[in-house]
């Protein structure tokens with residue numbers, strides 16, 4: 652079951668929801684600005700997104716979208732940063 656929790660988007664700072672399922676060790680975010688995306692456990696736990704400015708975080712999302720299979724939610728991994 653998704654566990655809905657209001658947060659600020661770790662990419663753009665807008666109001667978003669954490670919809671992570673318990674079986675995933677990263678985070679799944681639903682943001683009105685960025686859309687739905689996953690952040691890998693490695694990126695999340697190391698706080699890698701916090702080290703980047705907003706534009707670089709959004710660039711990482713664009714790269715993740717580019718490598719996501721069609722119709723799949725993009726996942727931001729350390730390769731996208």
Ligand SMILES: [Zn+2]
Nearest residue numbers: 660663682685
């Ligand atoms: Zn966002």
